[in-house]
Amino acid sequence: xxxxxxxxxxxxxxxxxxxxxxxxxxxxxxxxxxxxxxxxxxxxxxxxxxxxxxxxxxxxxxxxxxxxxxxxxxxxxxxxxxxxxxxxxxxxxxxxxxxxxxxxxxxxxxxxxxxxxxxxxxxxxxxxxxxxxxxxxxxxxxxxxxxxxxxxxxxxxxxxxxxxxxxxxxxxxxxxxxxxxxxxxxxxxxxxxxxxxxxxxxxxxxxxxxxxxxxxxxxxxxxxxxxxxxxxxxxxxxxxxxxxxxxxxxxxxxxxxxxxxxxxxxxxxxxxxxxxxxxxxxxxxxxxxxxxxxxxxxxxxxxxxxxxxxxxxxxxxxxxxxxxxxxxxxxxxxxxxxxxxxxxxxxxxxxxxxxxxxxxxxxxxxxxxxxxxxxxxxxxxxxxxxxxxxxxxxxxxxxxxxxxxxxxxxxxxxxxxxxxxxxxxxxxxxxxxxxxxxxxxxxxxxxxxxxxxxxxxxxxxxxxxxxxxxxxxxxxxxxxxxxxxxxxxxxxxxxxxxxxxxxxxxxxxxxxxxxxxxxxxxxxxxxxxxxxxxxxxxxxxxxxxx
Amino acid sequence: xxxxxxxxxxxxxxxxxxxxxxxxxxxxxxxxxxxxxxxxxxxxxxxxxxxxxxxxxxxxxxxxxxxxxxxxxxxxxxxxxxxxxxxxxxxxxxxxxxxxxxxxxxxxxxxxxxxxxxxxxxxxxxxxxxxxxxxxxxxxxxxxxxxxxxxxxxxxxxxxxxxxxxxxxxxxxxxxxxxxxxxxxxxxxxxxxxxxxxxxxxxx
Numbered sequence: 001x002x003x004x005x006x007x008x009x010x011x012x013x014x015x016x017x018x019x020x021x022x023x024x025x026x027x028x029x030x031x032x033x034x035x036x037x038x039x040x041x042x043x044x045x046x047x048x049x050x051x052x053x054x055x056x057x058x059x060x061x062x063x064x065x066x067x068x069x070x071x072x073x074x075x076x077x078x079x080x081x082x083x084x085x086x087x088x089x090x091x092x093x094x095x096x097x098x099x100x101x102x103x104x105x106x107x108x109x110x111x112x113x114x115x116x117x118x119x120x121x122x123x124x125x126x127x128x129x130x131x132x133x134x135x136x137x138x139x140x141x142x143x144x145x146x147x148x149x150x151x152x153x154x155x156x157x158x159x160x161x162x163x164x165x166x167x168x169x170x171x172x173x174x175x176x177x178x179x180x181x182x183x184x185x186x187x188x189x190x191x192x193x194x195x196x197x198x199x200x201x202x203x204x205x206x207x208x209x210x211x212x213x214x215x216x217x218x219x220x221x222x223x224x225x226x227x228x229x230x231x232x233x234x235x236x237x238x239x240x241x242x243x244x245x246x247x248x249x250x251x252x253x254x255x256x257x258x259x260x261x262x263x264x265x266x267x268x269x270x271x272x273x274x275x276x277x278x279x280x281x282x283x284x285x286x287x288x289x290x291x292x293x294x295x296x297x298x299x300x301x302x303x304x305x306x307x308x309x310x311x312x313x314x315x316x317x318x319x320x321x322x323x324x325x326x327x328x329x330x331x332x333x334x335x336x337x338x339x340x341x342x343x344x345x346x347x348x349x350x351x352x353x354x355x356x357x358x359x360x361x362x363x364x365x366x367x368x369x370x371x372x373x374x375x376x377x378x379x380x381x382x383x384x385x386x387x388x389x390x391x392x393x394x395x396x397x398x399x400x401x402x403x404x405x406x407x408x409x410x411x412x413x414x415x416x417x418x419x420x421x422x423x424x425x426x427x428x429x430x431x432x433x434x435x436x437x438x439x440x441x442x443x444x445x446x447x448x449x450x451x452x453x454x455x456x457x458x459x460x461x462x463x464x465x466x467x468x469x470x471x472x473x474x475x476x477x478x479x480x481x482x483x484x485x486x487x488x489x490x491x492x493x494x495x496x497x498x499x500x501x502x503x504x505x506x507x508x509x510x511x512x513x514x515x516x517x518x519x520x521x522x523x524x525x526x527x528x529x530x531x532x533x534x535x536x537x538x539x540x541x542x543x544x545x546x
Numbered sequence: 547x548x549x550x551x552x553x554x555x556x557x558x559x560x561x562x563x564x565x566x567x568x569x570x571x572x573x574x575x576x577x578x579x580x581x582x583x584x585x586x587x588x589x590x591x592x593x594x595x596x597x598x599x600x601x602x603x604x605x606x607x608x609x610x611x612x613x614x615x616x617x618x619x620x621x622x623x624x625x626x627x628x629x630x631x632x633x634x635x636x637x638x639x640x641x642x643x644x645x646x647x648x649x650x651x652x653x654x655x656x657x658x659x660x661x662x663x664x665x666x667x668x669x670x671x672x673x674x675x676x677x678x679x680x681x682x683x684x685x686x687x688x689x690x691x692x693x694x695x696x697x698x699x700x701x702x703x704x705x706x707x708x709x710x711x712x713x714x715x716x717x718x719x720x721x722x723x724x725x726x727x728x729x730x731x732x733x734x735x736x737x738x739x740x741x742x743x744x745x746x747x748x749x750x
Contacts, residue, residue, distance in 0.1 A: 008746055015739025022732030029728060038622070057660065061620040069622050069645050080651075101653025103718065106581045109645030111620040171609065487595065489686070496686045498595050505595065509683060528599075542683075 033074035035081075035102075035135065035146060041066035044153040044161060047123045048260075049185045050116040051366040058364040059181070064111040066131065066150070070099075071107050078102040079138040083110060086132050090116060090154075093134075102137070121157045121368045129154045157368070158263075160186070161255045173296065173351045176254070180294060180353055184360035185367050186258060186277045189284035192372035193262040197380055198285040201226045204384075217310070217431060220288055220303045221332070224312045227282050228328045231317045234384055237269040238315040262370065266379040275314040276301040280357050292355040293339070295346045300335060304356065306429040307537030308452055311335035311342075343455070348529045356536065420449070424513035424520045426458065427544035429537075441482050444475060446520075456534055457525050458541060459508075464518040468493075471512065471519040499525065507531040509538060511545045570596055573690045576646070580696045580718055582655060584646035588614065591636040593686075604630065604637055611639075618643060650715075654701070657693060657714040664712050666704050674699050676714060 042065060045053060052063050072078055081099040086092055091114050099108055128151050135146040155161065163170070163178040170176060188194055205226040256273070261281040264270040270278060273292075279301035280290035289304045293311060302311035312335035316326030326334070346352025361367070420426050420434075428434065434449045442461075449458040465471035468490065479486040479499070488497030496509040510523035522545050524538050531538075575587040592600060603609055607628045615623055622644045630637040647655040659666070664678045674695035681688050695702060699716040706712050 009743070012739040012743035012746065015735050015742065017739075019732045019734070019736030019739060022728045022735060026726070026728035026732060040622070056620070059619075060617065060660065062616075064620060067620055067622070071645075079653075098651050099649045099653075100651040101649065103581070106649075107583055107645035108647070108649055109621055169612070171612065487593070491681060491683060494683045496683055498593075500595075507686075509686075 030075040033072075035078065035137075036071040036073050037135065037146060037148060038069040038071075039066055039133070039148060039150060040068075041131070041150050041152060042164060044155055044164075045116075045129075046155050046159060046161060046182070046185075047116070047120040047157045048160070048368050049182045049365075050118070050120050050368065052182060052185065052364065054113050054115040055364050056111065056113045061111055061113070063113075063182075065114050065152070067109060067111040068133070069107060069109045070102065070135070072102045072104055075104060077104060081135065081137040084134045085112060085114075087114065087129055088132070090114075090120070090129065118369045121370065123154065124156050124158070126156050126159065127154050128152070155255070156257075158257050158259060159255055160258045163254055174353075177294065177353070180355060181360055181365055183273070183277065183292065183355060184357050184365045186260065187280040187284060187290070187357050187361075188261050188367045188370060189281050190367065191260075191262055191281065191370045193265065193370070193376040193380070194281045194285060196377050197262075197265050197384075198282045200380065200384055201230050201282065202286070205229050217305055217308060220305045220310055223283055223286050223288055224279070224301075224303065224310060224332065225328050227279050228312060228314065228317070228331055230384065231275070231278075231314070232325065232328070234268060236264075236317050238275070238318045239269050239271045260370070262373070262376055266376050266383075268383055272315050273299040275317075279312075279314055284357060290357045292357070293342055294353040294355065295342060296351055300338060302335070302339070304536070306431065307456060307534070307540070308429075308431070309339060309354075311339045313338060343453075343530065343533070347533055354533060359536070420447070420458075420460065420522075422515065422520065424515050424522070424546070426522055426541055426546075428458075429541070432458075442478060444478060451537075455526060455530055456537055459510075459521075459523045459525055461521040461523070462515065462518060463521065466518075468512055468519060471521065475521065495521070495523070498528070504528075509542055511542070570687045571690070572687060573692070576657075576691070576693045578647060578655075578657070578693065578695050578699075580698070582645055582647040582649070584643045585640065586643060587638055587640045589636060589638045591634060594635065597635040610637075611641075614639060614641065621646065654715050654717050655699075658707075659712045662710045662712075666712055666714065668704075673697070674702055674716075676704070 042063070045065065049063070052058050053065060056064070068083070070081070070083075078099075079101060081102045083096040083099075084093050085096055086094065094114075096112055097110055102108065130149055130151045133148040135148075160183070161179060163176055165175050165178050206222060258277070259267060259270060259274045261274075261278040264274045264278045276292045276299045280292060283290035283301075283303055291302045291304050291309065293300050293302060300311055301314055302309055304310075310332075312328075313326070313331045314335075316331035316334065318325060342352050347354075418427060420428055428449055429451070431452055432449050433452075434447055436447045437445070438448050439445055444461045444463045445459060446462045447460045449460075451457070461475060463471040463474050465474050472488065472490065472495075476486050483502065485500040486497065487500070488495050490512075493511050493513060494509075495512060497507075499506050499508065505528045506525045507528045508523045508525035510521055512519055512521045514520075524541050526534050526538065570593060571589075571591040573587075573589045575589075577585045577587075579585065597604075607626075610628065611626050614626075623641050624644065625640075625642045627640045628637065647657055650656055659678065661680070664680070666676050666678045669675045669677045669692070674697070676693045676695075678691045679688070693714060695714070695716055696718060699718055702714070702716040704712060704714055
């Protein structure tokens, strides 16, 4: 009996004891685990591109310093997780983020875009720097704070790494110069030294204290003339061999030492890419739209205006480039020949690239800020002032060779008119040629407006129809009757598509609108291989259709 | 009469055979999980012309993976799976973006959009699905992003930050039963033991 009574107490006591043990196990378990931290960092930072590194929106945040993945492997929620970092000598302890609640098994990824001080552009040597990271949260002991660090190469302001892609992962030539857009950071139109240099060109060679460029093609060529003549007459030296990577696998030249435009001017010497950056800085300062053409092993500058590109072989200034010192006329001719090869060979094969500097600046790839330097300006005075001679024939002759001459044909006109005729029309770019009723086999084709380089054409179709669908049917049949296949898609009044000829195809985009007697289709058409290169021109014309 | 009928049928067939091609369609389906990861299914449908021109690119899975990693440079991508459909002129690539959702100071999960013009529409009340569509007429592409939030996501809203960039915000409450197993078992055991003891003492 006593045993039974004792036994009846045993069970509840055991249950209570088990409950206490389970409590203890619970509190041990929830403190197990860890905050797992995975870091991926970029191997170097280029001081010249510091503005890009601080902007998480440029090129989809490609140029982070490091990215981090946090995974909460604890059996409890972490509150107020703070991630801080510093770069000794450059950036003090800075809070990267504060995560209010990091639940069990939750993942969070962060990317760091450090805001370097503009004085970083004074760095003239390479060094290895470290990044220190601290992670803490509410309730953590001091000795439990997570600390991580890694090192990276801080290059000098003159070092430009053409690619950040690991050597083993390079696939194409494009990968070899994957950082090419960052060259826009070296185009410095606001550099006081470049401003001074530009004003010298304008006053000494382009004539006039404020020889403003009026944004005509003639003035674009004139601007190229001014820069070329300045460098030629001052016997600027083309530094020769080192250029862009020549082919995929050419890993020896992936980091290049590049002089800043002000250094090219004061040192009176430059590589092809350095001369291109100088030209771009001055052209941008003049209010034009500079471009740089990149091909394997070489770069040359140009300007884009109204959809037309002009280019010059800037290295013709001394013997190393063309084998002789070229006149502006010769250098410009070579440049335009290079351009033809560029569009016919390099661009279609994916080894030629155009850097539109104004566009790159507009998307956040901004140039570095440089302080005024009286020493540099004095150097410029010593080298340049009162030593250049203006010749008023050179650029005029060259321009007339490349500009469009007027045609005596009745059906052609050099477009001085700004807008095409009709209620539904578009802006005609300057110097484009309009042909009315150019093809008797296409009765709906009212006119074709063609670019001077004959690559882009604006086709105006006036179609007798009662609806957009009927109009496009009509056109489709007309094309089919001429052995041409028309493919298109319609989005309201907007259309895009392809036209397939026997041996080629073109891509086009346009708008269709109701006019008297039917519908008018205005289609901007480019050979399929060149479409992407002319997207800027196409967009401008497209937006003017109304 | 027969001729008129045949002509009529011919015209009808011609009408429906008009070569109207769809744009190149890209779709990103993001299935957000409770831990902040996103399982993405990226699919692309080509026009006939583009399909022919892009065959070498489409057939190279490595190139596609590299391309996707470059579209999402700030994230950690893994678990790539690729399928191709020649008949539909399309392909699918699924992958996981770890830690896709950001977390704000209050612990809410956030999905940020990189474009100020992104027009985000809720497409399903029950499933917490949102969609954003971008048409680029110049490049002939139609890009659709569909976000499917977890079923137990609460306080879901679409807002704009101080710079005008839209984002989707939601709160995830988690109940990890297994993490409280010992606690619940201990409490249960204590309660049962206590109640049992109480009745025994009362009986005595």
